[in-house]
Amino acid sequence: MTTEIKKTYRHFTDEEIQRANSVDLIDLARQYGFQLEKGGRKAMHAKQSGGLYIFKDSNRFYHWTADEKGGPIDFVMKYGNASYQEAVAMLLGERYESYIRESVTYVKEEKGEVILPDKAENFKRVYWYLISIRGIDSQIVSVLMNEKKIYQEGKYGNCVFVGYDETGTAKYCSMRGTYGSKPFKMDAVNSDKSYPFVIEGKGNHLFVCESPIDAMSHATLAGMFKKDWKDDHRISLGCVWDGALERYLSWHPEINKIVFALDNDYLARDKDDNYRNWGQLAARKWCDKYNEMGYDVAIHKPHLKDFNQDLLGIRGGKTPADLDTIRENELRLAFEKDAVDENSLEEFEL
Template identity: 40%
Template sequence: MRRRPMPFTEEQMKQVFDTNIIDFAVRHGFEVEKGDRNTVHVKHSGGLYLFRHGRGYYQFAGEKSGNIIQFAQEYLGAADFKSAVEMILGCRAYEQTEHYVQPVEKKPRGELILPPKDKDFNRTIAYLTRTRGIDSEIVYAMINQNKIYQAVTQKNGYTFRNCAFVGYDGEGKPRYCALRAPSSDRKFRQDVENSDKTYGFCMEGRSDRVYEFEAPIDAMSHATLCKLYGIDWREDHRVAEGCLSDKALSRYLKSHPEIREIVFCYDNDVDGKDANGQPRNHGQVQANQSAEAFAKAGYKIFIQTPQTKDFNEDLLTFREMSARSRDSPERAEAEEREAAYP
């Protein structure tokens, strides 16, 4: 009896596993953004990350990983191995001449359900004020506005506590929530499922100027630096995207027509590289692209680049240098002279 031939040739299977999963995901309607050194994050996915080398994915929420075939089955509705490979190749099994594109319907975003609040926010407050150096007045102001809290979740018998950063729509409804571990030793970060990043993390101001950031911690660090320099941190607006984008800023401007000046404060990715390994300062490339676009819309534009990697690192560096200055022998001697000769 003749054996039925394999549905795909060795060359085709090589082509499947040589297909970059990031390109494949984008081609099928997924939006990606900067993740960490090794991954990109899939927007609105509840913690789905694609590896930059293009050969797999990891889903934090379900603690699952896989290759491009499993990705097609899990996230694009491929019924089995054969249909997943067909989707990747663009042709049906046994018929290399027939073009095949699996129709993909993007699921509508469901309602955002915020994780439960913990009985206290001690760990989150300590992390933001002590580890990250953010002024306590600013942290408590955001807590009082329900934009920061300590989330607690249970999974597999374990309890997890994370910082939660929340963005709201004009009616005060939560539309975006990002979680991150309250520790410099843990790298956990995840957007809550059904988050809409076009709402972002916003710090309302009174002036006609808005500062634009990638992360909430950078926005609050910038506000802290202003306060340390004697500037009223509540005067200007601040918007944090939660990623490398300007969509939350666009939405914020629509509801704040008084704003005429935008200052882009994206990260200074001096060690960044593109997909081909070539140097690329992602944050400053985006800053220049966004600045050009909003200048055409009539806004007065500035770019404020961090001295270090980002504004939180700038803040920590400033605090460390201030502490050294206070502890130096020259400073102590000067204080003694001031005390002796008032």
């Protein structure tokens, strides 16, 4: 059993949040050291920022290369490396520490054994789904099925992905439906996300993906571009938490280069309807973390949302440039829907 400290915080009122988001963003950017220049009829551009624009009328910012936008609170969170509570407190000119009310002890429950679903008599439907619908290389699917990392659930025909510990005991299990436009997704009871789904490699190079299908798609693309997919390690985290990565590195001290091949959530939004590219935010955060630990790090960002969408597009005859055009058009439509100033939009050099 492990013990953690759980803290509760003062709730900000709507009026306080509005005041925090009313702080002049242009002045705020200058306080953070940005040198601003005219960037359009109603926008200021931050020099050497990788595409940061600040809109005067709406008091909001947009960072082109990171696909992120928001108001003053989001700006402080991004450029001040602050939590939401810290950002609001800073903008109100108050101390964040004063919001801690109480500490209570929380006892973390240990998981039991993961409960794997029953296997089907054959895996034909899952084999068809992964190859014909998801575009994954048949050799990759066969290898992983032989390694008992993929199988077909008996009752519903779901695709089952399994992660093991170093002794070969199943610890992680996620299920994905093979029917419908919005397929079923669920982790098995007692599934532990600190154990990755693994495509074992032979070298010192590790690709980190979010889902098993992403990892298999990335391996398939490597083979299509004349690389041996078996040379490099690939894991999926099942989320945007790096617990499984830490565990896998402890098993493989020979790995010295990590490439974060996470989702490109360029149209994703947070609870406040602000754009938030969760996958790429995590990739940049982990690059900092693992670089400080001595690893060579890099980011491999998909052209579209994830590497399976890239794979299906390329199998459909599209080039990487075509995929970029699709993404840019989707972004443009989203901006138009959000009524982004057209003159300022031209400055983003789509």
